[in-house]
Amino acid sequence: VVEKEVDGVGMGVLNDGTPFLNIRGLARMCGVDSAVIVRITNNWDDESAKPREKRIKEIIREQGFDTSVAFFAVVKDGTINHAIPSHVCMAILEYYAFESNQGSRDQALKSYRVLAKKGLNDFVFAQVGYNPSGSVDVSWRQFHDRVSLTAESAPDGYFSIFREIASLIVLSLIHI
Numbered sequence: 001v002v003e004k005e006v007d008g009v010g011m012g013v014l015n016d017g018t019p020f021l022n023i024r025g026l027a028r029m030c031g032v033d034s035a036v037i038v039r040i041t042n043n044w045d046d047e048s049a050k051p052r053e054k055r056i057k058e059i060i061r062e063q064g065f066d067t068s069v070a071f072f073a074v075v076k077d078g079t080i081n082h083a084i085p086s087h088v089c090m091a092i093l094e095y096y097a098f099e100s101n102q103g104s105r106d107q108a109l110k111s112y113r114v115l116a117k118k119g120l121n122d123f124v125f126a127q128v129g130y131n132p133s134g135s136v137d138v139s140w141r142q143f144h145d146r147v148s149l150t151a152e153s154a155p156d157g158y159f160s161i162f163r164e165i166a167s168l169i170v171l172s173l174i175h176i
Contacts, residue, residue, distance in 0.1 A: 009021065009025035014085075020084055021083075022082060022084070023041070025069075026084055028107075029089075029108070030093055030103060030107070030108045030111070030175070031104025039054055042070050052095070052100070054128050056095050069088075070084065071084045074086070096108040098112075
């Protein structure tokens with residue numbers, strides 16, 4: 001749906017709503033060469049996987065996700081790009097931040113902390129029902145649009161139960 005590069009990290013959202021990073025972006029966040037991430041994704045389905053791939057899959061399973069897909073092949077401008085879903089990205093990043101001696105552990109830790117902080121913020125906001133942007137929920141906008149279209153649709157002199165009750169419903173639902 002959308003793709004962007006921010007500070008050298010290619011990221012986006014697939015049409016099913018799955019957030020992803022590209023191989024170079026994930027490698028940059030992990031502090032390793034992109035060839036390392038390519039090897040991990042290429043060896044994903046091998047029965048004789050290295051301990052690294054086995055541990056990353058274990059991390060994914062511990063989080064309750066499926067390990068069958070390491071990346072989605074996305075065609076962009078005639079070339080195939082690898083979109084690594086967020087749960088795989090987080091498992092690989094966690095591995096390089098806490099368990100691996102390869103690459104820049106400091107970079108992996110820094111990236112992991114940034115994402116963990118954002119995750120905690122989103123978790124708390126969702127649990128308490130807080131909307132930090134202050135934007136109106138989509139369902140409320142749709143309801144308001146429907147009310148606006150039909151509230152005054154009855155001709156003058158005719159009774160409309162919807163017109164009479166609409167303001168009461170909206171006021172009582174807003175104050176709940």
